Amino acid sequence: MATFPIYIRHFDGSQRAFDITLTDTVKDVKEMMEEGDMFDLIYAGAELDDKQTLEPNMELEMVVDRQKLAESRADEIFDYEGSSFWEYGGATTESERGYVEMEFPPPTDININMMPFVFGDKNSIPSEYHGYLPLIENCWNLRPGKICYLTIQESLVKKDTSQRRAGLHIETPGSFENLHPKHRLGGGENRRVDWGGDVMEYSCDGGIYMSSTVSDSCRVFNCRIREDKLTEPGIVRSHGDVSHLEPEIKLACERRKKLSAYADNHVINMKPKRLYWITDRTPHESLPLAEDTYRQYFRVVSPSISVWFADHSTANPLGIVPPSDVIILEGNKFESDGSHHSEPGVTPSRG
Numbered sequence: 648m649a650t651f652p653i654y655i656r657h658f659d660g661s662q663r664a665f666d667i668t669l670t671d672t673v674k675d676v677k678e679m680m681e682e683g684d685m686f687d688l689i690y691a692g693a694e695l696d697d698k699q700t701l702e703p704n705m706e707l708e709m710v711v712d713r714q715k716l717a718e719s720r721a722d723e724i725f726d727y728e729g730s731s732f733w734e735y736g737g738a739t740t741e742s743e744r745g746y747v748e749m750e751f752p753p754p755t756d757i758n759i760n761m762m763p764f765v766f767g768d769k770n771s772i773p774s775e776y777h778g779y780l781p782l783i784e785n786c787w788n789l790r791p792g793k794i795c796y797l798t799i800q801e802s803l804v805k806k807d808t809s810q811r812r813a814g815l816h817i818e819t820p821g822s823f824e825n826l827h828p829k830h831r832l833g834g835g836e837n838r839r840v841d842w843g844g845d846v847m848e849y850s851c852d853g854g855i856y857m858s859s860t861v862s863d864s865c866r867v868f869n870c871r872i873r874e875d876k877l878t879e880p881g882i883v884r885s886h887g888d889v890s891h892l893e894p895e896i897k898l899a900c901e902r903r904k905k906l907s908a909y910a911d912n913h914v915i916n917m918k919p920k921r922l923y924w925i926t927d928r929t930p931h932e933s934l935p936l937a938e939d940t941y942r943q944y945f946r947v948v949s950p951s952i953s954v955w956f957a958d959h960s961t962a963n964p965l966g967i968v969p970p971s972d973v974i975i976l977e978g979n980k981f982e983s984d985g986s987h988h989s990e991p992g993v994t995p996s997r998g
Contacts, residue, residue: 651703655680655688658709673697685715717894724876724892725899731845731871731929732915735785735922748920749785749858751943752778754801761798761948761960763967767791771967779945785922786856786947794970796960798946803939810864810942811933815890817872818842818855818927818948821883837878842887844951845871845926854924857946863916864942867923868930870899870913877928889930896930927951 650666653676657663665679673688674697680686688695689708701707735747757776765771766789769780779799789795804810819842844853859865872889876882883889889896897914904913916934917923925931936942955969957977962968969975 653701653703653705653707655707655709658686658711667701669700671701673699673701676701685719686711713894717898721895721898721902724872724882724895725870725903726873727870727899727903729845729871730924731926732867732869733924734915735787735924747785747922749782749922749945751782751858751860751920751945754941754943757799757801759797759799759961761796761955762963763794763955763969764797764963765967766793766795766947766950771963771965772797773964782858782922782945783947789947789949793950794967795950796948796952796955798944798948800942800944802942804861804864804936804942806938807935809933809935810944813933813935814888815868815893815896815930815932816887817883817889817930818887818925819877819883820885820887822878824878824880839874839877839953841927841951841953843927843948845928853949853951854926855946855948856922856924857917857944858920858922859917859945860919860943861936861940862919864934864936864940865917866932866934867915867917867925868896868900868913869915870896870903870930871926871928872930874928892930 648668648670650668652664652666655663655665655676665676667676667679673695676688677686677697687710689710690705694710695707735749755775759776766783766786768791769777772780772783776797776799779797783797786795800810802810820840822837823840824837843855857865872882882892884891900913915923950970952969952973954974954976957975958979
């Protein structure tokens with residue numbers, strides 16, 4: 648049977664030629680391609696039906712079907728075993744699950760980020776932050792004597808803006824390759840960057856604890872990226888950005904929901920004054936607020952960090968510094984000039 652060419656512009660920008668017959672349909676052409684049926688073919692701005700036949704020398708465009716791609720990749724990218732999210736519960740009659748409302752101190756416009764302190768030693772925390780000691784003490788199962796990292800942000804958040812980082816992201820940037828080139832250490836860039844870790848099997852030795860005073864100001868997705876995918880190129884982008892994986896994240900949450908004891912905990916808008924625990928590979932995002940609102944935000948990151956960004960963190964005036972196995976990076980991580988890294992354990996020059 649005679650054949651004729653058609654031309655398809657691949658979603659990577661290249662143009663590819665295929666020889667087909669007069670009876671071949673769009674579905675037949677898709678089966679010739681290694682991407683299978685995870686894409687649509689477009690001609691003259693319109694999507695072609697799988698049953699449609701093609702004409703000689705047609706120039707088509709290949710567009711990824713994100714939902715089909717998500718369905719094929721969700722189980723490969725996300726881990727459904729273990730915990731990716733937890734809400735603190737204790738002795739209370741508030742509900743059958745025993746959720747506890749945290750007590751926040753009166754605000755004083757505190758703004759500190761990743762300040763090192765010794766968990767269990769209040770004398771390692773400046774007195775002006777002691778109003779948050781009850782919250783710190785409720786970070787269950789962190790080990791006394793270990794250096795953790797305290798963030799407190801008290802500020803007015805304008806309508807339609809978020810106080811913290813917007814967009815779906817995880818706390819670990821994945822691998823050192825995803826840091827700015829000036830912060831790659833030369834060799835070994837494909838290794839994982841810890842930013843709290845995620846050990847929680849009936850206890851929490853790692854992970855991140857957080858709470859705020861404003862409802863619906865942060866959304867958490869109860870799934871986590873597989874360890875072996877954190878360093879795979881294209882999965883985690885710069886600074887932990889995973890917004891390109893939104894369809895996969897939502898599908899992973901739906902699948903995890905079927906495995907969960909609670910039907911409503913696959914996607915969570917955090918409630919005010921509740922203490923939450925997440926892993927450093929749990930997707931989450933800060934949400935824009937509906938009106939001008941004063942918000943207090945609290946976070947403790949467990950000892951499991953690989954790097955500490957001096958220019959983006961708060962030095963502890965009491966002299967507590969990250970331990971010797973943490974790499975201290977100086978300079979703005981978003982800019983390309985005026986930065987260097989110091990060897991592990993070197994005291995940072997600025998906070």
